[in-house]
Amino acid sequence: MTVKVEASAGKLPHNTLMIYGIIVALVGIYLTYLNVVTGVAVFSFFGGIGAIAALWWGSDTIKHLCSYGLGTGVPSAGMIAFGAGTIAMIAGTKFGIFSPIVTVILAAIIGAVIGYVANNIINMNIPVMVMSLVELSVVGALTMLGFAAMCTGTFMFNGLVIGGMTLSMEPSAAAAGGVQTFMVTVIPEFAGSLIGGAALAVIFFIGAMALQHPFNACLGPNESQDRTLMLAIEVGFLSMLIVAVMSFAFIDMMSAIVGLIVALLGWIYSYKTYIALSKRDAFAWLDSKPIIEVGGNQ
Amino acid sequence: MEEIVLGIGITALAGALATVAGAAEDTESDIGSQGDPNSQVQLAPQMGYIHRIFNKAISGEPPAYGAWCVIGAGVAWALMQINFNPALAIILGSAIAVFVQGIYCTSGYLGRTASLAKFQQPVYIDIIKSLTSVTMAHAFVAIFCTVAMCYLMASALHHPFALPLLGLVWGIALGAAGSATGNPFYGKERQYQNQKFGAGVPISASGNIVRYAEAGQRSSLDNGWFTTKFAGPASGICFGLIVFLELWRTVLFEKLMSGWGAIIMGIVLILIFTFIDRWIEVWGRKTYGPYVTEEASS
Amino acid sequence: MSALGGAAAGGDGINPTGTAVGIVILLVSIAATYALGFSIIPLIGIIVGGALIGFGVHFVPVGGAPAAMGQAPGIATGVAMLAAGAGLAGLFGGAWAYEATGDFAIAVVGGAVGGGLMMAITCLMVNATYVFAMGIPAASGKVDKDPITGDTFPAYKSQGTEGHGLPFISFFGGVVGGFITGLGGTLIYIELLDVYHAALPTIMQADPAAIEPLAVSLAGIFAIGFFLVNAVLAAYNITGTIEGPHDPKFKRVPRAVIGCAVASAFCGFISMLILVNTGM
Numbered sequence: 046m047t048v049k050v051e052a053s054a055g056k057l058p059h060n061t062l063m064i065y066g067i068i069v070a071l072v073g074i075y076l077t078y079l080n081v082v083t084g085v086a087v088f089s090f091f092g093g094i095g096a097i098a099a100l101w102w103g104s105d106t107i108k109h110l111c112s113y114g115l116g117t118g119v120p121s122a123g124m125i126a127f128g129a130g131t132i133a134m135i136a137g138t139k140f141g142i143f144s145p146i147v148t149v150i151l152a153a154i155i156g157a158v159i160g161y162v163a164n165n166i167i168n169m170n171i172p173v174m175v176m177s178l179v180e181l182s183v184v185g186a187l188t189m190l191g192f193a194a195m196c197t198g199t200f201m202f203n204g205l206v207i208g209g210m211t212l213s214m215e216p217s218a219a220a221a222g223g224v225q226t227f228m229v230t231v232i233p234e235f236a237g238s239l240i241g242g243a244a245l246a247v248i249f250f251i252g253a254m255a256l257q258h259p260f261n262a263c264l265g266p267n268e269s270q271d272r273t274l275m276l277a278i279e280v281g282f283l284s285m286l287i288v289a290v291m292s293f294a295f296i297d298m299m300s301a302i303v304g305l306i307v308a309l310l311g312w313i314y315s316y317k318t319y320i321a322l323s324k325r326d327a328f329a330w331l332d333s334k335p336i337i338e339v340g341g342n343q
Numbered sequence: 344m345e346e347i348v349l350g351i352g353i354t355a356l357a358g359a360l361a362t363v364a365g366a367a368e369d370t371e372s373d374i375g376s377q378g379d380p381n382s383q384v385q386l387a388p389q390m391g392y393i394h395r396i397f398n399k400a401i402s403g404e405p406p407a408y409g410a411w412c413v414i415g416a417g418v419a420w421a422l423m424q425i426n427f428n429p430a431l432a433i434i435l436g437s438a439i440a441v442f443v444q445g446i447y448c449t450s451g452y453l454g455r456t457a458s459l460a461k462f463q464q465p466v467y468i469d470i471i472k473s474l475t476s477v478t479m480a481h482a483f484v485a486i487f488c489t490v491a492m493c494y495l496m497a498s499a500l501h502h503p504f505a506l507p508l509l510g511l512v513w514g515i516a517l518g519a520a521g522s523a524t525g526n527p528f529y530g531k532e533r534q535y536q537n538q539k540f541g542a543g544v545p546i547s548a549s550g551n552i553v554r555y556a557e558a559g560q561r562s563s564l565d566n567g568w569f570t571t572k573f574a575g576p577a578s579g580i581c582f583g584l585i586v587f588l589e590l591w592r593t594v595l596f597e598k599l600m601s602g603w604g605a606i607i608m609g610i611v612l613i614l615i616f617t618f619i620d621r622w623i624e625v626w627g628r629k630t631y632g633p634y635v636t637e638e639a640s641s
Numbered sequence: 642m643s644a645l646g647g648a649a650a651g652g653d654g655i656n657p658t659g660t661a662v663g664i665v666i667l668l669v670s671i672a673a674t675y676a677l678g679f680s681i682i683p684l685i686g687i688i689v690g691g692a693l694i695g696f697g698v699h700f701v702p703v704g705g706a707p708a709a710m711g712q713a714p715g716i717a718t719g720v721a722m723l724a725a726g727a728g729l730a731g732l733f734g735g736a737w738a739y740e741a742t743g744d745f746a747i748a749v750v751g752g753a754v755g756g757g758l759m760m761a762i763t764c765l766m767v768n769a770t771y772v773f774a775m776g777i778p779a780a781s782g783k784v785d786k787d788p789i790t791g792d793t794f795p796a797y798k799s800q801g802t803e804g805h806g807l808p809f810i811s812f813f814g815g816v817v818g819g820f821i822t823g824l825g826g827t828l829i830y831i832e833l834l835d836v837y838h839a840a841l842p843t844i845m846q847a848d849p850a851a852i853e854p855l856a857v858s859l860a861g862i863f864a865i866g867f868f869l870v871n872a873v874l875a876a877y878n879i880t881g882t883i884e885g886p887h888d889p890k891f892k893r894v895p896r897a898v899i900g901c902a903v904a905s906a907f908c909g910f911i912s913m914l915i916l917v918n919t920g921m
Contacts (some may be wrong), residue, residue: 097547116880120402121721121873128869129908130863136759136914151911158666158868158907165659166900167878202915206845206855208424235810236505236854237424243505246865250511254402254410254447260453262400266456267346270455276450283446287414290439316446323453330464336393336560339463377715382706405722503740504733505854508861511731516759519726524766526717528774531853541776543711545801568904573774581766585759589734591740592758593751602742609734609754613816616761620768620812621790624779627772627806632797 056270059105063180066102067149070095070187074145078192086198086300090307093288096191096313097281099251103184104259104277105270110177111260115169119264122181123257129155129178131249131311134193135240137186138202145200148186156182184256187224192248192288195304197239197295205245208237237294244291252288255280272322279319282312350594353499358587361517364488365582366575368517369525371481373533373570374474374563375399375448377407378522380530383552385455388464390550395467397474397563400451407447408489408518409511411482411594412465415440415490416510423506433494437487443484445479459577474564477488481567492586500590520582525574533569541631588612655896658789663903670910677917679840683832684909689873690828691905695897697821698724698875701760702811702885707803714781714804714884716767716809721876724822725868727763731756731823732830732864736857749827756823757816764815765805771806779806783888789813804884807828814885825871829905830864833912840916863912870908 073095079088107234111119133155137148160178163169190320191316235241259277261304263269265271324330376384377399384398401407419436424427449471456466495507496502502509534552535544554561592612596604667688675682701724704715716723735752742748771777780797781787782804787794790809798804807815837856842849878897883890 047552115877117721117873117876118881119405120719121876124406124721124869125873128444128866128873131866132908132911135385135863136860136911139915139917140802151914155908159438159874159904160898162663162904163664163874163877165656166663166896167874168654168656168659168896169877191738233845233851235847236850238855240862241505241855242420242424243508243862244417244420245512245858246507246862247413249405249862249866250410250413251443254406258447258450259400259454259660261402262454263458264400265455266462267458268458272454279450280447283443287418287439287443290418291421294424312841319450320453323457323466326460327453327466328460328463331465331467331469332707333469334465334467336395336554337463337465339391339393379709379719381707383710387826403722405726407720408723413838470657502733502737503853503856503857504736505859508858508865509733511865512733515722516726516730519723520759520763520766522718523666523716523723523763524770526709527711527767528770530717531711531775531777535710542799543777543802543805545799546712547801549710574770577766577770577774581762584762585730588758588762589730589755593734594739597741602738602747605738606747606750606754608756609751613754613757613761616758616765617812617816619807620761620765620807623765623768623772623807624792624812627768627778628792628797631776631778633918634799635796 059109062102063104067183069098070191071145071149073098074187074191074200075143076114077159077198077200078142080198086211086296087303088105089195089198089296089300090304091100091291091306092191092194092200093308094193097278097285099184099191100255100281101189101274101277103181103256104273106180107183107257108260108273109173112328113171113173119261120257123253125178126181126185126256127189127249127253129159129182130189132191133186135183137190138200141201145190148190149183152182152186153179156180185252188252188256189248192252193239193245194282195285196244196248196288196292197331198300205239206235206241207233208235210239239295247291251284254282267326268303268324272319272326275315275319275322279312279315282308282315286312347594350500353495354587357590358494358542358583360488360492361586362579362583363486364492364517365521366579367481367484367488368404368521369578370567370570370575371478371485372404372521373525373529373566373574374481375478376563376566377401378403378604379526380534382421383534384549386550388459388462392552392554393464394552394554395470395560395562397451397470398455399448400455401447403518404522405515407516408485409515411440411444411486412489412514412517413507413511415441415486416493417507419494420506429494433487433490436484437490440486441479444482445475448478450476457564470562477564477567485517489517500594501572516585517582520585521578524578524581525570526545526614528574529566529570533566548569660899663899667903670906674910674913677913679836679913679916683836684906684913686832687829687867687909688902688906690825690832691867692898692902693825693828694728694822694868694871695875695901696894697818697825697895698872699879699883699891699897700814700818700821700886701727702807702814703882705882708805711775711777711799711805712802712804713882714779714808715882716763716807716815718881720879720881721869721872724818724872727756727760727819728822728826728866728868730759731819732826735823735827735860736785736830739834745831748831749824752827753824757820760815760819764812764818768807768812777805779808780804781808781811781884781887783884788887811885811888826864826868829867830860833860833863836913836916844916860916867905867908870904874900874904
């Protein structure tokens, strides 16, 4: 026996959230392109804001999907979203400036295939399954792309796999893949990059946890949409905090500190608001008081 | 030869770290009441049983510990990229992971309990104030030991995976092992202490968890003491054996029989454990006997 | 859980239209990979690996929340993540064996044995908890006699429950499940690794030895992604709890195998897109 899953009537319709989510996410990720234009990495944190918008939208999608009684619980929806989203995101980064849009398209197609499989081959027959899985895959891919852009300063494949350059004295014929400038060859080094060092796995999993946590944590008869969405934003800023700490390894100190401060301020604000909303919704807010019996077996 | 001796030494150290990690993980998940047994804590108010247990609604233990360990390993890896000392990097990584875990704990409790307002379950702030630091402390031990063990595998045993990927793999395995071994002990023996010993909980008793302790009202804080009586060490042995034997069979036997030595050893180990399990099962049947005599049940 | 107006989920049978469309998607993925100029053998390997993961998850005995109270047999953890834990522990061993020996068969079987070993130890400790710490013998709720050992169960089931612990058939199922999921996961990893090893140096214009960590990490992250997608699809098929291979729910396996194969085929095709030289 588990807690009854009920859907609450939210004040914001789901489609509004989806449109806002996609637009803010794409705009945020594209704003990191200013790094390329201006030559500094200070604009990286916009990627994090874009990722948070995607998570905000995705938590409502999970609420929609899980209200139909999946039988396995909420966390698995987050896992499948990010499993599919990872594949779409890494493949999507190979398309230069069009990467975010291609990522969305690829993720949507993968989500549609997986949703079709779940509904028609595994016979789950849930009305919103295909659309929800399309949305969740897009959310997963955009969140990962946003955080990857925040961490490294770019959303293009080459930036995510090349961690740094080393110098070599060998002539360029022997040292493959380098650019020879005078007597020294500059070779790209892959092990210290976001994908090469598997730091992308961190983004993958904190995103998966962050996506399923808001609805999972606010599950219950008195679930209210604004509280769930505020928790989504809070958990998004918390993930942004981790990504900001990791970004010290990839971008210069100044830009990383900017990202860290934005994440910290955003997290403090959203956490305080979340606690205030919980206080508003709770039956009672007691400190060191005993159990108030209501009489067992209602 | 020296390489094998070093390998065995590292294996033994990794096994010891894994044992400590497993014990701490299970203790933490019982103090915070996470995973499958937590469904009873969530059900209790719906059946009219108000309680003062820390209702930590964060997915299950495998994904949760996968997330904390990947954060710890990822941040440690990033710090090592900017030339931090490995020990300091692992400590800082674990500290940041524990901070995230603490925030998830509080948001999980507040969210679920506020959503149960309909059943008159109050939010007890003193539970958060007193218990969060305790769960964080146990989680720190678990995460630190796991990340340290992964670092040993990556650097001393030369496993091809990068540190964050190892952290993810072993974090999920840690959660799975600890959850499997420790959940029934906590769920039946502690939450349903008032039921008869030596039998499962009948379905009619669902939700009627123990809420009044030996003296005063039950707080999840005491679950730590209880878990260390059996479930904690058992989870530790479980995860420790998994890590130790996985490394041991590879380090010692990989080079034998052109690579098949490790596989043969693995199969031998599986057979040994199957025999032990069968012996335990038969011992239980013979020593405890049936609940009703055989003729009465047929 | 309340279902908000959803149609009744299909029974244990296979949906013919869905399966047909799925097979079309699978063939299109293979054709597209061939059209891009890649060999289709790795993609076949990925499809087989995904199907194996979906198959193996059904063997693992999971009891969910009731098992944590001694009300149902099985392990008290979620299906997808327990199988993922076993499979990833197997992947760890398999990846190591592949790097040490370079032999495909040794690596794949090594990964399988790693997964099986983890499940064997976990199931052993679960039984130790039930028998020694809780005083409860193992009993199944779905069958009266253990198919392997012949133990009778009805008299050993406590009153008001549906069984508890891990009867030997469930233990056996757990080990086999760990074995097969480890096999599938490692197979996917090795196929991806080989493909990246061969093609990445050319498009990144780098030394194969230097590209090694990137190939390993890419293959590893993708393998975990494939793992989660397939394990969750199989978990959807199981709808929460299963006692092992003797459970009637086990008859649903065919549609999970087909579903996971289709999903893995398409995702595998997408993961080959990285190797297309778009000049970026």
